[in-house]
Amino acid sequence: MKPLPLPELLKGLEGKWVALRDGEVIAAADSSDALFKRLRAKRIQDAAVMRVPTELDHGTELVGLG
């Protein structure tokens, strides 16, 4: 199985909070609160959440907590 290509998947979603399931972005929001509100309204429990770095973060390799 190939590593999930997050730079490609998350292009255009910089700074957003996203939910991923089966290698696809299924929801995105400006805040974690808004994203979880949306996921819970749809009773989605099997998606994993992460924050997409902003364009300001591009050009800096992140280590651990960033």
Add this chain to the structure above:
Amino acid sequence: MIATDHVSRSPFPWLFTYVEDPISGKNHPQGRTVYRPVVPVTLVGPEAENAATFLALVDSGCERCLAAPGIARQIGVEPDADQQVPMRIGGDTRMARPAQVSLRLAPEQGEGHVEWLAEVDFFTEWTSSPWQVLLGQVGFFDQFTVTFSRGARQLAIESAEEFDRRWQ
């Protein structure tokens, strides 16, 4: 404290494929491709319906499990301010407050999961990291035998006893 099954599951090992970091390739200052050992882990507070799943960085160099402050709010736990511990990370000192939560891990493919109780340190402030949870030695590596392969770009999760079976 050993991970216990709460439902039937496919047998270990569970293989998890690394992900390509968001700051990788064209986004990286030198154009390097960066891969991370990441697994989806669910944090469960007092009310199971408020459980939240995050892509968590599996970090063998981290002593404890660490999480962003917003997660405590999402899952409805109140970290213990009386047990606050200063931690130095990346040259900065940040405050972390522990809370007992259940952690749940499911295989990348197939049914079932394992769930265990762990003390997670919630930072009072977070950074711009995409990973909201770090899985460290206490609370994660003490639950499983974890094997990394950069070549395969995968990590394997097996029972804690597997290490003894293999090496002792």
